[in-house]
Amino acid sequence: MSSIYDNPYTALKTIFHEPNRLAIMSALCSSADGLTFKELKESCELTDGNLSRHLKALEEAQVILIEKKFIGAKPRTTVVLTDIGRESFVDYLKALEEVLKKAAEAVAAGGEEGISLPLAWIKPANA
Amino acid sequence: MSSIYDNPYTALKTIFHEPNRLAIMSALCSSADGLTFKELKESCELTDGNLSRHLKALEEAQVILIEKKFIGAKPRTTVVLTDIGRESFVDYLKALEEVLKKAAEAVAAGGEEGISLPLAWIKPANA
Numbered sequence: 001m002s003s004i005y006d007n008p009y010t011a012l013k014t015i016f017h018e019p020n021r022l023a024i025m026s027a028l029c030s031s032a033d034g035l036t037f038k039e040l041k042e043s044c045e046l047t048d049g050n051l052s053r054h055l056k057a058l059e060e061a062q063v064i065l066i067e068k069k070f071i072g073a074k075p076r077t078t079v080v081l082t083d084i085g086r087e088s089f090v091d092y093l094k095a096l097e098e099v100l101k102k103a104a105e106a107v108a109a110g111g112e113e114g115i116s117l118p119l120a121w122i123k124p125a126n127a
Numbered sequence: 128m129s130s131i132y133d134n135p136y137t138a139l140k141t142i143f144h145e146p147n148r149l150a151i152m153s154a155l156c157s158s159a160d161g162l163t164f165k166e167l168k169e170s171c172e173l174t175d176g177n178l179s180r181h182l183k184a185l186e187e188a189q190v191i192l193i194e195k196k197f198i199g200a201k202p203r204t205t206v207v208l209t210d211i212g213r214e215s216f217v218d219y220l221k222a223l224e225e226v227l228k229k230a231a232e233a234v235a236a237g238g239e240e241g242i243s244l245p246l247a248w249i250k251p252a253n254a
Contacts, residue, residue, distance in 0.1 A: 007172060012146040019139040022226060030233035045134060086234075093230055099149060100227060103220055106157035107213075 008102070011095035014088070015061045020046060021054050025081075025089050028064065034080030055079060063088060135229070138222035141215070142188045147173060148181050152208075152216050155191065161207030182206060190215060 016025055023044040028035060035043070041051050058064045063085030067078045081089075143152055150171040155162060162170070168178050185191045190212030194205045208216075 009146040009150040009171075012149070017144070017146065019136040019144065019226075022139070022230070023136040026226070026230040026233045028237075029230065030237045032237050044136070089230075090234060093227060093234070096223070096227055099146075099153070100220065100223055103149070103153040103156065103216075106153045107217060107220070110155075110157045110159050 008095040008098040011092070012099060014092050015057060015063065016089055016092045018054075020044060020050065021058065024051075024054055024058065025063075025085075028079060028081045029086065029089065034067070034078045037077040037079065040079060058085075135222040135225040138219070139226060141219050142184060142190065143216055143219045145181075147171060147177065148185065151178070151181055151185065152190075152212075155206060155208045156213065156216065161194070161205045164204040164206065167206060185212075 016022055023046075024040060027040060027043045037051065037055075040046075040055075041048065044051065046054070055064065055066060059066050063082055065080050065082055067080070069076050069078070143149055150173075151167060154167060154170045164178065164182075167173075167182075168175065171178065173181070182191065182193060186193050190209055192207050192209055194207070196203050196205070
């Protein structure tokens with residue numbers, strides 16, 4: 001049976017891997033009630049246009065829901081993760097963790113003396 | 128002064144972020160003497176065409192050197208990391224580590240009970 005650990009690099013080829021989408025997903029994960037468009041925009045340091053474009057892609061992949069409501073006369077857009085969105089993002093993070101661990105081990109194995117290796121993954125030689 | 132930690136998502140926008148290039152760089156890091164084209168191809172599970180295309184991009188960015196030699200009548204291509212390639216890849220890995228840590232904390236903060244959270248970053252509540 002195949003798992004994401006067969007080739008963690010292949011498992012990174014998801015809709016989440018683009019850095020701005022990673023920022024959006026990470027921000028959404030921390031809030032069970034979702035975030036407003038304005039909150040996401042500030043948290044992820046994105047323009048309206050960029051955020052809209054990424055949200056559309058994530059909505060089409062069914063990993064988020066976009067809710068539009070009127071609060072009085074003002075429209076408010078709230079974005080929440082779907083269950084499948086949260087689960088598949090956690091799977092992606094596991095693959096990312098595996099890849100980072102492999103890379104840190106490789107750097108440590110091939111590293112010349114004097115190279116700074118402060119990654120938490122790399123245990124100091126005298127540990 | 129700005130550092131990669133100001134916005135680790137922005138720091139991911141490098142030539143290394145594409146999953147196949149991450150695999151190539153990680154493989155090269157482990158070997159101070161470099162790897163042959165054949166070794167890289169097998170290690171990264173890539174076709175000749177795909178590997179060539181990524182190596183060309185990495186060479187143009189001056190993070191690798193591609194050496195072509197004849198061993199008798201047979202051509203041999205060896206790929207080695209440059210010093211700047213290794214340093215900038217380690218910087219990229221630090222940003223990736225920061226992003227993964229933030230995401231794992233967000234998942235833990237917003238997580239519903241019953242969600243599986245085996246990421247090493249997330250400390251169990253009873254630790």
